[in-house]
Amino acid sequence: DAGVTQSPTHLIKTRGQQVTLRCSPKSGHDTVSWYQQALGQGPQFIFQYYEEEERQRGNFPDRFSGHQFPNYSSELNVNALLLGDSALYLCASSLDPSGHSDTQYFGPGTRLTVL
Amino acid sequence: AQTVTQSQPEMSVQEAETVTLSCTYDTSENNYYLFWYKQPPSRQMILVIRQEAYKQQNATENRFSVNFQKAAKSFSLKISDSQLGDTAMYFCAFSMEYGNKLVFGAGTILRVKS
Numbered sequence: 306d307a308g309v310t311q312s313p314t315h316l317i318k319t320r321g322q323q324v325t326l327r328c329s330p331k332s333g334h335d336t337v338s339w340y341q342q343a344l345g346q347g348p349q350f351i352f353q354y355y356e357e358e359e360r361q362r363g364n365f366p367d368r369f370s371g372h373q374f375p376n377y378s379s380e381l382n383v384n385a386l387l388l389g390d391s392a393l394y395l396c397a398s399s400l401d402p403s404g405h406s407d408t409q410y411f412g413p414g415t416r417l418t419v420l
Numbered sequence: 421a422q423t424v425t426q427s428q429p430e431m432s433v434q435e436a437e438t439v440t441l442s443c444t445y446d447t448s449e450n451n452y453y454l455f456w457y458k459q460p461p462s463r464q465m466i467l468v469i470r471q472e473a474y475k476q477q478n479a480t481e482n483r484f485s486v487n488f489q490k491a492a493k494s495f496s497l498k499i500s501d502s503q504l505g506d507t508a509m510y511f512c513a514f515s516m517e518y519g520n521k522l523v524f525g526a527g528t529i530l531r532v533k534s
Contacts, residue, residue, distance in 0.1 A: 347524030411465035
């Protein structure tokens with residue numbers, strides 16, 4: 306049973322560029338959430354996708370956008386990168402019966418460095 | 421808004437000993453979920469244990485158990501017979517009954533010494 310996978314593992318970009326991170330959920334899961342984890346801190350919720358729609362959003366600017374595909378995989382896009390966007394980006398998946406919270410399982414993360 | 425506080429930035433424990441990590445949270449909700457996640461240096465976030473707020477019985481998973489005090493809004497993790505592989509950052513997290521957004525604490529670094 307494949308767990309949550311993310312690509313790429315590491316990424317280096319320069320300020321002002323755009324980046325796309327990818328996530329495939331655990332088999333059988335239909336909900337994908339994205340988190341940003343700055344060094345030495347706890348993860349912060351960015352947004353959540355369910356049925357190809359953004360269902361919830363955290364306190365992140367519009368530069369952060371996402372997408373969910375019919376196969377439930379998801380992308381996180383960040384435009385106009387800032388130095389402060391350097392972080393570990395975590396994807397988590399869950400099975401979401403009628404919006405009822407379920408345990409989230411995390412991928413290994415993508416380490417983004419902005420120079 | 422919900423908040424989660426972990427007041428111990430770092431903890432150390434000898435192999436085979438027992439250690440308790442503290443977590444407090446703030447919410448006006450009555451039904452919710454609490455989690456402990458472990459993040460080793462490999463950075464994969466791994467679920468350790470989950471507690472439903474409506475359950476009075478404390479959750480247990482092998483060497484890991486929690487002390488859930490709903491009135492005090494406290495949710496501590498006890499690790500028995502600590503092993504070197506338990507060395508990691510431990511995060512306490514909160515989720516409302518619906519919506520599935522996790523709110524994390526700042527984490528506690530646990531070092532198990534041989």
